[in-house]
Amino acid sequence: MLKTMNHTEDIEPQTINDSGSDNFPKKINNRLILKDLFLIYKEKEIDVVAIQGFNATFNAGEISVIMGPSGSGKTSLLKLIGGVLTPNSGEILFGEAKVSEMDENELAEYRRNSIGFLFQDKNLIPHLTIYENLEFIFDYQNFSHKKTSAQIEFLLKELNLQDRSSHRPTQLSGGQNQRAGLAVALANNPEIILTDEPSGELDSVSRNEIIKLLKTTIEKYPEKILIIVTHDPEFLSIADHVYFLEDGKIKSHMDSVELGEFLKNKTINKVKNGINDTQITIQKSDFEALKEKIKEMQKKIEKIEATKRIY
Ligand SMILES: Nc1ncnc2c1ncn2[C@@H]1O[C@H](COP(=O)(O)OP(=O)(O)OP(=O)(O)O)[C@@H](O)[C@H]1O
Ligand SMILES: [Mg+2]
Numbered sequence: 281m282l283k284t285m286n287h288t289e290d291i292e293p294q295t296i297n298d299s300g301s302d303n304f305p306k307k308i309n310n311r312l313i314l315k316d317l318f319l320i321y322k323e324k325e326i327d328v329v330a331i332q333g334f335n336a337t338f339n340a341g342e343i344s345v346i347m348g349p350s351g352s353g354k355t356s357l358l359k360l361i362g363g364v365l366t367p368n369s370g371e372i373l374f375g376e377a378k379v380s381e382m383d384e385n386e387l388a389e390y391r392r393n394s395i396g397f398l399f400q401d402k403n404l405i406p407h408l409t410i411y412e413n414l415e416f417i418f419d420y421q422n423f424s425h426k427k428t429s430a431q432i433e434f435l436l437k438e439l440n441l442q443d444r445s446s447h448r449p450t451q452l453s454g455g456q457n458q459r460a461g462l463a464v465a466l467a468n469n470p471e472i473i474l475t476d477e478p479s480g481e482l483d484s485v486s487r488n489e490i491i492k493l494l495k496t497t498i499e500k501y502p503e504k505i506l507i508i509v510t511h512d513p514e515f516l517s518i519a520d521h522v523y524f525l526e527d528g529k530i531k532s533h534m535d536s537v538e539l540g541e542f543l544k545n546k547t548i549n550k551v552k553n554g555i556n557d558t559q560i561t562i563q564k565s566d567f568e569a570l571k572e573k574i575k576e577m578q579k580k581i582e583k584i585e586a587t588k589r590i591y
Contacts (some may be wrong), residue, residue, distance in 0.1 A: 348525030
C-alpha cells in the first residue's frame, strides 16, 4: 500500500529542499519500473492492443521523452503510469508500491499523492483566475486554508506568476498558461510528472520557455521523475532517455550519450544529402539540441571527475 504523502504529514526536517521552503519537502527517492506491460481497449467486437510488452525503468532526476507516430500508444502509456488505466497484464512498480495491482481507491490515492499531469490545454479551468485554479486544486485535496495560501504563494513565486495571479487563462500568453498549468501539476508535490504534448500549439518562444522550465524543474527537484510525450524534436535537447514507440512497442531507446551521437550523425547526414527549406529548420534544431546535449554531457563528466577527486 502506498504511503500517504500528504504535505502536512510528510515533512521531514532532514529532507527539506534546497530552496529553503518547507512547502515542497523532498519525497523518498523513487524509481518507476514497467515490466512487460499490455493494454487492450475492448470496443464492442474489436480489441485494440494499445501497449504490447513495454519494458522500461524511469529514475528520479531523469527526463524521459516518448515519441512515436499518432496511435502508437503514447497517451495510453501515460494513462497506465498515471494510474488512470490498469494494464491487462504486466507490472507497474513504483518504489515499494505495485501500482498495477491497486484497486480503485488505492489508485485514486496514488494519483492524488504521486502524479502530476501537465496537458497542452486542460490543466486550467477557464473561468477561474490562476490563484483560484490553484485554490481549487488544493481544496480538492483537502488542505487547510492557512497551508493552502502559503503553498499557492510559493507555487506562484516558483513559476514567476505572482503578478498574474488574478488573471484568467484567456488573459495570459501561451507560455504563461503553460507555467500556470505546471503550477497546477506541481500542486500535490508529485514524484512523477507526466506531460502530454506540453508544447502543442505554442509558438517557438513559448515552446522554448516550457522546455527550459521543465528542465529547471527537474534540476531543482531531482527526486522527481519527468516523462514527456511529444512530437517535437526540440525536447530531445533535455532528454536523458528517448523512447520511440511504434504499435505499442519500443522501436528504439537511446540514453543521453547515444542521443548525442544520433543527433550528430543526423546533422552530418543532412549536410551530406543536400539541404532544402524543411531540412534547414530541422537541422538548426538538431544542431542546437546537440550543443545543449554536449554541454550536459560535459557537466556530467565534470561531476564524475569531481567525485573521482573526492575518493
Ligand atoms: N478509449 C479508447 N478506446 C478504444 N481504443 C482506444 C482508446 N484510446 C486509444 N485507443 C486506441 O489505442 C491506440 C493508441 O492510442 P493513443 O491515444 O495511446 O495513441 P497516441 O500515440 O497518444 O496518439 P496521438 O499522437 O495521436 O496522440 C490507438 O489505436 C487508438 O485508436
Ligand atoms: Mg496521444
